Amino acid sequence: MLTRKQYELLMFIHERLKETGVPPSFDEMKDALDLRSKSGIHRLITALEERGFIRRLPNRARAMEVVRLPDSIAPGLGAPRQRGSFSPEVIEGSLGKSASEAPAPAPVTTSAGAEVPVMGRIAAGVPIEAIQTHSHSITVPQELLGKGEHYALEVRGDSMIEAGILDGDTVLIRRTDSADSGDIVVALVDDEEATLKRLRKKGASIALEAANPAYETRIFGPGRVRVQGRLVALVRQY
Numbered sequence: 230m231l232t233r234k235q236y237e238l239l240m241f242i243h244e245r246l247k248e249t250g251v252p253p254s255f256d257e258m259k260d261a262l263d264l265r266s267k268s269g270i271h272r273l274i275t276a277l278e279e280r281g282f283i284r285r286l287p288n289r290a291r292a293m294e295v296v297r298l299p300d301s302i303a304p305g306l307g308a309p310r311q312r313g314s315f316s317p318e319v320i321e322g323s324l325g326k327s328a329s330e331a332p333a334p335a336p337v338t339t340s341a342g343a344e345v346p347v348m349g350r351i352a353a354g355v356p357i358e359a360i361q362t363h364s365h366s367i368t369v370p371q372e373l374l375g376k377g378e379h380y381a382l383e384v385r386g387d388s389m390i391e392a393g394i395l396d397g398d399t400v401l402i403r404r405t406d407s408a409d410s411g412d413i414v415v416a417l418v419d420d421e422e423a424t425l426k427r428l429r430k431k432g433a434s435i436a437l438e439a440a441n442p443a444y445e446t447r448i449f450g451p452g453r454v455r456v457q458g459r460l461v462a463l464v465r466q467y
Contacts, residue, residue, distance in 0.1 A: 231280070231299055234421040237262055238273045239282055243295045252293050269421060342368045343379075345401060351382040351415060351425045353389040353396070369401060373462040378404040380458070382415065382425070389413070389425060392440035398465050400425065402458035413460040419453055428456070 231239065241261050245253045255267045264270060274293075277283045282299070286292035344366040367381055384398045392413060394400065408414045410430040416437055417423050426437035429446075435454040438446045 231277075231282075232421055234262060234264075234269075234419075235273055235276055235280075236299065238270070239277055239295065239298070242283065242293065243298065246295060264419075269419075273421065343371045343374055344368050345374070345379050345381045347381045347383065347399065349382060350385050351400065351423055353384045353386040353394055353425045367399060367464065369462070369464060373401060375403070375461065379461070380404060381464070384425065384463075388439040388441045388444045389427075390441050392427070394425070394440070394460075394463060395465070398463045400460055401462040401464065403461045404458045406456050408456045408459050415457040415459075417455045417457050418449065420455070423457070425460070 238258060238261075241258060242252055245251070245257075253261070255270050258270045259267050262270070262273075274283065274285070278285060282295065282297055283293050284296050286294065345368075346366050369381075379401055381399050381401050384394060384396060384400055387396050394413075402415055408428050410428060412428050413425065414428045415423060416426055416428065416435075418437075424437060426439060426447075429436035429438050431448065433451045434448055436446050436448045437454065
């Protein structure tokens with residue numbers, strides 16, 4: 230499953246290759262997706278390559294090919310047009326949607342506890358693209374969860390170590406699209422990067438605060454950050 234931006238970029242590259250036989254430049258991709266820098270395009274291309282949707286060809290500038298399109302995209306779905314009218318229909322992954330849409334698989338209660346779906350990895354460090362695939366499930370004590378829908382994410386990075394969250398931990402998240410200032414949340418930035426940080430509300434702006442002095446607090450304007458869930462517990466293996 231792809232994030233909105235990953236899908237938009239894949240379809241833009243696919244359509245350009247069909248029309249001209251030449252992949253778009255990084256500047257063209259940046260403009261088409263209305264991103265602020267080419268570093269975002271680098272991250273999206275890497276994510277598409279890791280997921281097997283595109284392949285970069287060695288020793289050739291700007292050379293790449295589309296290997297496959299998402300299975301969940303219906304045949305005939307319109308690909309994005311050129312800059313100025315770029316508005317594809319998008320099927321988002323589960324973490325890219327609000328809490329009321331496309332829920333993750335529901336936890337299953339057994340005699341050993343509740344089975345919670347693990348939906349991929351979350352960065353406790355430099356943000357990474359949201360990973361939105363149900364890879365496996367873990368069994369946790371029911372008392373850790375409480376009410377609501379829950380999912381789990383594997384932590385990568387050390388930005389939350391002073392909050393007791395270490396690289397390799399698994400965090401349990403209650404699915405919600407709202408949180409109070411001071412909560413540790415799964416935050417989706419610009420619909421393309423996911424990170425685990427402490428939320429601070431500063432007027433109309435949102436600050437994502439690390440629990441490690443080596444990382445700076447990042448402040449975002451209105452509409453750039455969407456809460457995808459709130460931390461309720463973590464699981465650590467020794």
